[in-house]
Amino acid sequence: MYPKSLDRLIESFLRLPGVGKKTAERYAYYIVNNFSKDDIEKLMENLSGVKDKIKRCRVCGFLTEDDLCEYCSDSERDQTTILVVEEPKDVESIERCRKYHGLYHVLNGSISPLNGIGPEELNLQTLFKRIKESKIKEVIIATSATVGGEATALYINKILENEEVTVSRIAYGMPVGSSLEYNDETTIMKALEGRKNMR
Protein backbone atom coordinates (compact mmCIF):
# COMPACT_ATOMS: atom_id res chain seq x y z
CA MET A 1 0.00 0.00 0.00
CA TYR A 2 1.15 3.49 -0.82
CA PRO A 3 1.45 6.15 1.83
CA LYS A 4 -1.88 8.00 2.13
CA SER A 5 -0.63 11.32 0.83
CA LEU A 6 0.61 9.62 -2.35
CA ASP A 7 -2.71 7.82 -2.76
CA ARG A 8 -4.54 11.10 -2.50
CA LEU A 9 -2.39 12.71 -5.19
CA ILE A 10 -3.01 9.69 -7.44
CA GLU A 11 -6.77 10.17 -6.88
CA SER A 12 -6.46 13.79 -7.97
CA PHE A 13 -4.63 12.91 -11.17
CA LEU A 14 -7.26 10.27 -11.96
CA ARG A 15 -9.68 13.16 -12.47
CA LEU A 16 -7.75 14.40 -15.52
CA PRO A 17 -9.06 13.38 -18.97
CA GLY A 18 -7.64 10.14 -20.37
CA VAL A 19 -5.67 9.43 -17.20
CA GLY A 20 -6.09 5.92 -15.79
CA LYS A 21 -4.60 4.26 -12.73
CA LYS A 22 -1.17 3.57 -14.30
CA THR A 23 -0.70 7.08 -15.66
CA ALA A 24 -1.88 8.71 -12.44
CA GLU A 25 0.59 6.58 -10.50
CA ARG A 26 3.32 7.48 -12.95
CA TYR A 27 2.68 11.21 -12.58
CA ALA A 28 2.52 11.01 -8.80
CA TYR A 29 5.74 8.98 -8.64
CA TYR A 30 7.47 11.31 -11.00
CA ILE A 31 6.56 14.25 -8.82
CA VAL A 32 7.79 12.45 -5.70
CA ASN A 33 11.01 11.40 -7.41
CA ASN A 34 11.88 14.25 -9.72
CA PHE A 35 10.17 17.43 -8.58
CA SER A 36 11.99 19.57 -6.06
CA LYS A 37 9.92 21.27 -3.35
CA ASP A 38 10.22 24.42 -5.46
CA ASP A 39 8.85 22.64 -8.53
CA ILE A 40 5.85 21.43 -6.57
CA GLU A 41 5.26 24.88 -5.15
CA LYS A 42 5.41 26.31 -8.64
CA LEU A 43 2.82 23.82 -9.88
CA MET A 44 0.60 24.72 -6.94
CA GLU A 45 1.01 28.43 -7.66
CA ASN A 46 0.10 27.88 -11.30
CA LEU A 47 -2.98 25.93 -10.34
CA SER A 48 -3.91 28.69 -7.98
CA GLY A 49 -3.31 31.25 -10.73
CA VAL A 50 -5.72 29.45 -13.04
CA LYS A 51 -8.29 29.13 -10.28
CA ASP A 52 -8.24 32.82 -9.42
CA LYS A 53 -7.56 34.54 -12.70
CA ILE A 54 -8.97 32.69 -15.71
CA LYS A 55 -12.47 33.60 -16.84
CA ARG A 56 -14.45 33.71 -20.07
CA CYS A 57 -14.37 36.79 -22.28
CA ARG A 58 -17.86 38.25 -21.87
CA VAL A 59 -18.12 38.91 -25.62
CA CYS A 60 -16.71 35.82 -27.33
CA GLY A 61 -16.27 33.19 -24.60
CA PHE A 62 -12.51 32.74 -25.10
CA LEU A 63 -10.35 32.47 -21.99
CA THR A 64 -8.92 35.64 -20.53
CA GLU A 65 -7.64 37.18 -17.32
CA ASP A 66 -9.39 40.46 -18.10
CA ASP A 67 -12.90 41.48 -18.94
CA LEU A 68 -12.32 41.20 -22.69
CA CYS A 69 -9.98 38.70 -24.33
CA GLU A 70 -7.01 39.82 -26.40
CA TYR A 71 -8.86 39.32 -29.69
CA CYS A 72 -12.01 41.21 -28.70
CA SER A 73 -9.96 44.07 -27.27
CA ASP A 74 -7.71 44.33 -30.36
CA SER A 75 -9.11 47.08 -32.57
CA GLU A 76 -6.61 46.19 -35.32
CA ARG A 77 -8.54 43.02 -36.08
CA ASP A 78 -11.20 42.90 -38.75
CA GLN A 79 -14.38 43.75 -36.84
CA THR A 80 -16.72 42.48 -39.57
CA THR A 81 -15.94 38.76 -39.42
CA ILE A 82 -16.59 36.23 -36.67
CA LEU A 83 -15.09 32.76 -36.76
CA VAL A 84 -17.06 30.29 -34.65
CA VAL A 85 -15.24 27.41 -32.94
CA GLU A 86 -16.14 24.79 -30.35
CA GLU A 87 -13.31 25.18 -27.86
CA PRO A 88 -10.76 27.81 -26.81
CA LYS A 89 -7.94 25.62 -28.10
CA ASP A 90 -9.47 25.79 -31.58
CA VAL A 91 -8.76 29.52 -31.54
CA GLU A 92 -5.08 28.69 -31.08
CA SER A 93 -5.19 26.28 -34.04
CA ILE A 94 -6.63 28.96 -36.29
CA GLU A 95 -4.15 31.56 -35.03
CA ARG A 96 -1.28 29.22 -35.73
CA CYS A 97 -1.94 29.34 -39.50
CA ARG A 98 -1.66 33.19 -39.41
CA LYS A 99 -4.28 33.58 -42.09
CA TYR A 100 -7.28 34.88 -40.17
CA HIS A 101 -7.42 38.35 -38.66
CA GLY A 102 -11.06 38.71 -37.63
CA LEU A 103 -12.91 38.05 -34.39
CA TYR A 104 -13.76 34.75 -32.70
CA HIS A 105 -16.66 33.17 -30.93
CA VAL A 106 -16.20 30.12 -28.70
CA LEU A 107 -19.28 27.91 -28.26
CA ASN A 108 -17.84 25.68 -25.54
CA GLY A 109 -18.88 22.47 -27.22
CA SER A 110 -21.17 21.27 -29.98
CA ILE A 111 -24.73 19.98 -30.11
CA SER A 112 -24.78 16.42 -28.81
CA PRO A 113 -28.23 15.13 -27.79
CA LEU A 114 -26.75 11.88 -26.48
CA ASN A 115 -24.71 13.83 -23.94
CA GLY A 116 -27.61 16.13 -23.15
CA ILE A 117 -26.03 19.09 -24.93
CA GLY A 118 -28.59 21.09 -26.87
CA PRO A 119 -28.24 24.59 -28.35
CA GLU A 120 -29.16 26.09 -24.96
CA GLU A 121 -26.04 24.60 -23.40
CA LEU A 122 -23.78 26.36 -25.91
CA ASN A 123 -22.58 29.96 -25.92
CA LEU A 124 -24.95 30.81 -28.78
CA GLN A 125 -27.19 33.62 -27.49
CA THR A 126 -24.26 36.03 -27.25
CA LEU A 127 -23.25 35.05 -30.79
CA PHE A 128 -26.68 35.94 -32.18
CA LYS A 129 -26.68 39.15 -30.14
CA ARG A 130 -23.25 40.13 -31.50
CA ILE A 131 -24.40 39.54 -35.07
CA LYS A 132 -27.61 41.54 -34.59
CA GLU A 133 -25.98 44.43 -32.78
CA SER A 134 -22.70 45.00 -34.56
CA LYS A 135 -21.40 45.39 -38.10
CA ILE A 136 -20.69 41.71 -38.76
CA LYS A 137 -20.63 40.79 -42.45
CA GLU A 138 -19.48 37.17 -42.38
CA VAL A 139 -19.78 34.31 -39.95
CA ILE A 140 -17.29 31.51 -40.64
CA ILE A 141 -18.31 28.30 -38.92
CA ALA A 142 -15.27 26.24 -38.00
CA THR A 143 -16.86 23.60 -35.77
CA SER A 144 -15.41 20.07 -35.97
CA ALA A 145 -15.90 17.74 -38.91
CA THR A 146 -18.06 15.50 -36.71
CA VAL A 147 -21.79 14.82 -36.44
CA GLY A 148 -22.06 17.25 -33.54
CA GLY A 149 -19.97 19.90 -35.24
CA GLU A 150 -22.02 19.62 -38.40
CA ALA A 151 -25.33 19.75 -36.49
CA THR A 152 -24.12 22.88 -34.73
CA ALA A 153 -23.14 24.48 -38.05
CA LEU A 154 -26.55 23.70 -39.56
CA TYR A 155 -28.31 25.05 -36.48
CA ILE A 156 -26.41 28.35 -36.57
CA ASN A 157 -27.00 28.69 -40.29
CA LYS A 158 -30.73 28.09 -39.79
CA ILE A 159 -31.08 30.67 -37.01
CA LEU A 160 -29.21 33.25 -39.07
CA GLU A 161 -31.15 32.70 -42.30
CA ASN A 162 -32.99 36.02 -42.01
CA GLU A 163 -29.98 38.06 -40.95
CA GLU A 164 -28.03 40.07 -43.49
CA VAL A 165 -24.81 38.18 -43.03
CA THR A 166 -22.81 35.66 -45.02
CA VAL A 167 -22.56 32.30 -43.27
CA SER A 168 -19.76 30.01 -44.44
CA ARG A 169 -18.40 26.66 -43.31
CA ILE A 170 -14.70 25.73 -43.53
CA ALA A 171 -14.00 23.05 -46.14
CA TYR A 172 -14.10 19.30 -45.65
CA GLY A 173 -11.58 17.34 -47.67
CA MET A 174 -8.37 15.36 -47.77
CA PRO A 175 -5.78 16.56 -45.27
CA VAL A 176 -2.74 18.08 -46.99
CA GLY A 177 -0.03 15.45 -47.40
CA SER A 178 -2.44 12.52 -47.39
CA SER A 179 -3.18 10.21 -50.30
CA LEU A 180 -6.57 8.81 -51.36
CA GLU A 181 -5.58 5.40 -50.06
CA TYR A 182 -5.48 6.56 -46.46
CA ASN A 183 -8.66 8.63 -46.43
CA ASP A 184 -12.01 7.14 -45.46
CA GLU A 185 -14.99 7.11 -47.81
CA THR A 186 -16.84 9.93 -46.12
CA THR A 187 -13.85 12.23 -46.39
CA ILE A 188 -13.35 11.34 -50.05
CA MET A 189 -17.05 11.89 -50.70
CA LYS A 190 -16.87 15.29 -49.03
CA ALA A 191 -13.69 16.12 -50.95
CA LEU A 192 -15.45 15.25 -54.20
CA GLU A 193 -18.50 17.33 -53.32
CA GLY A 194 -16.28 20.25 -52.42
CA ARG A 195 -14.17 20.08 -55.59
CA LYS A 196 -13.08 23.41 -57.08
CA ASN A 197 -12.75 24.40 -60.69
CA MET A 198 -9.07 24.69 -61.49
CA ARG A 199 -9.32 27.30 -64.22
Place this chain on the structure above:
Amino acid sequence: MYPKSLDRLIESFLRLPGVGKKTAERYAYYIVNNFSKDDIEKLMENLSGVKDKIKRCRVCGFLTEDDLCEYCSDSERDQTTILVVEEPKDVESIERCRKYHGLYHVLNGSISPLNGIGPEELNLQTLFKRIKESKIKEVIIATSATVGGEATALYINKILENEEVTVSRIAYGMPVGSSLEYNDETTIMKALEGRKNMR
Protein backbone atom coordinates in the same frame (compact mmCIF):
# COMPACT_ATOMS: atom_id res chain seq x y z
CA MET B 1 -2.40 33.46 -27.27
CA TYR B 2 -3.56 31.97 -24.02
CA PRO B 3 -3.88 34.03 -20.88
CA LYS B 4 -0.56 33.93 -19.02
CA SER B 5 -1.83 32.00 -16.02
CA LEU B 6 -3.07 29.22 -18.32
CA ASP B 7 0.26 29.17 -20.15
CA ARG B 8 2.07 28.76 -16.88
CA LEU B 9 -0.09 25.81 -15.86
CA ILE B 10 0.55 24.20 -19.27
CA GLU B 11 4.29 24.66 -18.66
CA SER B 12 3.98 22.87 -15.34
CA PHE B 13 2.15 19.91 -16.86
CA LEU B 14 4.80 19.68 -19.60
CA ARG B 15 7.20 18.60 -16.88
CA LEU B 16 5.28 15.35 -16.28
CA PRO B 17 6.61 12.19 -17.99
CA GLY B 18 5.20 11.47 -21.43
CA VAL B 19 3.21 14.70 -21.48
CA GLY B 20 3.65 16.79 -24.63
CA LYS B 21 2.16 20.13 -25.65
CA LYS B 22 -1.25 18.73 -26.64
CA THR B 23 -1.74 16.70 -23.50
CA ALA B 24 -0.56 19.52 -21.25
CA GLU B 25 -3.04 21.85 -22.95
CA ARG B 26 -5.77 19.26 -22.58
CA TYR B 27 -5.14 18.87 -18.85
CA ALA B 28 -4.98 22.62 -18.27
CA TYR B 29 -8.19 23.18 -20.24
CA TYR B 30 -9.92 20.40 -18.45
CA ILE B 31 -9.02 21.95 -15.13
CA VAL B 32 -10.26 25.36 -16.26
CA ASN B 33 -13.49 23.91 -17.63
CA ASN B 34 -14.35 21.06 -15.32
CA PHE B 35 -12.64 21.52 -11.97
CA SER B 36 -14.47 23.56 -9.36
CA LYS B 37 -12.43 25.87 -7.15
CA ASP B 38 -12.73 23.17 -4.48
CA ASP B 39 -11.33 20.53 -6.84
CA ILE B 40 -8.33 22.72 -7.64
CA GLU B 41 -7.76 23.40 -3.95
CA LYS B 42 -7.92 19.67 -3.27
CA LEU B 43 -5.30 18.98 -5.96
CA MET B 44 -3.10 21.69 -4.47
CA GLU B 45 -3.53 20.22 -1.00
CA ASN B 46 -2.59 16.78 -2.26
CA LEU B 47 0.51 18.12 -3.97
CA SER B 48 1.41 19.88 -0.79
CA GLY B 49 0.84 16.65 1.16
CA VAL B 50 3.26 14.78 -1.06
CA LYS B 51 5.81 17.56 -0.83
CA ASP B 52 5.75 17.67 2.97
CA LYS B 53 5.10 14.09 3.98
CA ILE B 54 6.52 11.55 1.56
CA LYS B 55 10.03 10.31 2.19
CA ARG B 56 12.06 7.14 1.67
CA CYS B 57 12.02 4.35 4.23
CA ARG B 58 15.50 4.53 5.74
CA VAL B 59 15.82 0.72 5.63
CA CYS B 60 14.41 -0.37 2.28
CA GLY B 61 13.92 2.83 0.26
CA PHE B 62 10.18 2.37 -0.27
CA LEU B 63 7.97 5.44 0.08
CA THR B 64 6.54 6.24 3.47
CA GLU B 65 5.24 9.07 5.63
CA ASP B 66 7.02 7.67 8.68
CA ASP B 67 10.55 6.70 9.48
CA LEU B 68 10.00 3.06 8.49
CA CYS B 69 7.65 1.94 5.71
CA GLU B 70 4.71 -0.34 6.41
CA TYR B 71 6.61 -3.45 5.28
CA CYS B 72 9.76 -2.82 7.31
CA SER B 73 7.71 -2.00 10.40
CA ASP B 74 5.49 -5.10 10.05
CA SER B 75 6.95 -7.80 12.32
CA GLU B 76 4.47 -10.36 10.92
CA ARG B 77 6.38 -10.44 7.66
CA ASP B 78 9.09 -13.01 7.00
CA GLN B 79 12.27 -11.26 8.21
CA THR B 80 14.61 -13.66 6.42
CA THR B 81 13.79 -12.79 2.79
CA ILE B 82 14.41 -9.61 0.85
CA LEU B 83 12.88 -9.05 -2.57
CA VAL B 84 14.82 -6.47 -4.58
CA VAL B 85 12.96 -4.24 -7.05
CA GLU B 86 13.81 -1.18 -9.11
CA GLU B 87 10.93 1.15 -8.26
CA PRO B 88 8.42 1.65 -5.45
CA LYS B 89 5.60 0.79 -7.84
CA ASP B 90 7.14 -2.66 -8.36
CA VAL B 91 6.45 -3.35 -4.68
CA GLU B 92 2.78 -2.76 -5.40
CA SER B 93 2.91 -5.19 -8.35
CA ILE B 94 4.38 -7.92 -6.16
CA GLU B 95 1.91 -7.22 -3.35
CA ARG B 96 -0.98 -7.49 -5.79
CA CYS B 97 -0.25 -11.18 -6.40
CA ARG B 98 -0.51 -11.87 -2.61
CA LYS B 99 2.13 -14.54 -2.76
CA TYR B 100 5.12 -12.88 -1.12
CA HIS B 101 5.27 -12.08 2.58
CA GLY B 102 8.90 -11.10 3.12
CA LEU B 103 10.70 -7.77 3.10
CA TYR B 104 11.51 -5.47 0.19
CA HIS B 105 14.39 -3.39 -1.04
CA VAL B 106 13.88 -0.59 -3.58
CA LEU B 107 16.93 0.31 -5.68
CA ASN B 108 15.44 3.38 -7.33
CA GLY B 109 16.51 2.38 -10.80
CA SER B 110 18.81 -0.05 -12.52
CA ILE B 111 22.36 0.11 -13.84
CA SER B 112 22.38 2.09 -17.06
CA PRO B 113 25.79 3.38 -18.15
CA LEU B 114 24.26 5.27 -21.07
CA ASN B 115 22.23 7.37 -18.65
CA GLY B 116 25.13 7.72 -16.26
CA ILE B 117 23.60 5.38 -13.68
CA GLY B 118 26.19 3.11 -12.13
CA PRO B 119 25.91 0.96 -8.98
CA GLU B 120 26.78 4.02 -6.84
CA GLU B 121 23.63 5.80 -7.98
CA LEU B 122 21.43 2.95 -6.75
CA ASN B 123 20.23 2.24 -3.22
CA LEU B 124 22.65 -0.71 -2.96
CA GLN B 125 24.86 0.06 0.04
CA THR B 126 21.97 -0.22 2.47
CA LEU B 127 21.00 -3.52 0.81
CA PHE B 128 24.45 -5.03 1.40
CA LYS B 129 24.43 -3.62 4.94
CA ARG B 130 21.04 -5.20 5.64
CA ILE B 131 22.24 -8.57 4.36
CA LYS B 132 25.44 -8.44 6.40
CA GLU B 133 23.82 -7.25 9.60
CA SER B 134 20.56 -9.16 9.84
CA LYS B 135 19.31 -12.70 9.53
CA ILE B 136 18.57 -12.65 5.79
CA LYS B 137 18.55 -16.11 4.19
CA GLU B 138 17.36 -15.36 0.65
CA VAL B 139 17.63 -12.39 -1.69
CA ILE B 140 15.12 -12.56 -4.55
CA ILE B 141 16.11 -10.24 -7.36
CA ALA B 142 13.03 -8.98 -9.21
CA THR B 143 14.57 -6.27 -11.35
CA SER B 144 13.12 -5.78 -14.86
CA ALA B 145 13.62 -8.20 -17.71
CA THR B 146 15.73 -5.58 -19.49
CA VAL B 147 19.44 -5.15 -20.12
CA GLY B 148 19.72 -2.77 -17.17
CA GLY B 149 17.66 -4.98 -14.89
CA GLU B 150 19.76 -7.99 -15.80
CA ALA B 151 23.03 -6.11 -15.31
CA THR B 152 21.84 -5.02 -11.90
CA ALA B 153 20.91 -8.59 -10.97
CA LEU B 154 24.34 -9.88 -12.04
CA TYR B 155 26.06 -7.10 -10.12
CA ILE B 156 24.18 -7.85 -6.91
CA ASN B 157 24.84 -11.57 -7.29
CA LYS B 158 28.55 -10.89 -7.79
CA ILE B 159 28.87 -8.67 -4.73
CA LEU B 160 27.05 -11.22 -2.59
CA GLU B 161 29.02 -14.23 -3.77
CA ASN B 162 30.89 -14.57 -0.45
CA GLU B 163 27.87 -13.97 1.75
CA GLU B 164 25.98 -16.88 3.26
CA VAL B 165 22.74 -16.11 1.49
CA THR B 166 20.74 -17.62 -1.36
CA VAL B 167 20.44 -15.24 -4.30
CA SER B 168 17.63 -15.98 -6.79
CA ARG B 169 16.25 -14.23 -9.83
CA ILE B 170 12.54 -14.31 -10.79
CA ALA B 171 11.83 -16.36 -13.92
CA TYR B 172 11.89 -15.13 -17.48
CA GLY B 173 9.36 -16.77 -19.80
CA MET B 174 6.14 -16.51 -21.71
CA PRO B 175 3.54 -14.31 -20.02
CA VAL B 176 0.52 -16.33 -18.85
CA GLY B 177 -2.24 -16.22 -21.48
CA SER B 178 0.17 -15.62 -24.36
CA SER B 179 0.90 -18.03 -27.18
CA LEU B 180 4.26 -18.79 -28.78
CA GLU B 181 3.24 -16.87 -31.87
CA TYR B 182 3.11 -13.55 -30.04
CA ASN B 183 6.31 -13.91 -28.03
CA ASP B 184 9.61 -12.62 -29.34
CA GLU B 185 12.62 -14.91 -29.86
CA THR B 186 14.51 -13.76 -26.79
CA THR B 187 11.53 -14.48 -24.55
CA ILE B 188 11.06 -17.92 -26.12
CA MET B 189 14.77 -18.65 -25.74
CA LYS B 190 14.63 -17.65 -22.07
CA ALA B 191 11.46 -19.70 -21.61
CA LEU B 192 13.24 -22.74 -23.10
CA GLU B 193 16.31 -22.24 -20.92
CA GLY B 194 14.10 -21.90 -17.87
CA ARG B 195 12.02 -25.01 -18.59
CA LYS B 196 10.98 -27.12 -15.61
CA ASN B 197 10.68 -30.84 -15.33
CA MET B 198 7.00 -31.70 -15.13
CA ARG B 199 7.31 -34.86 -13.12
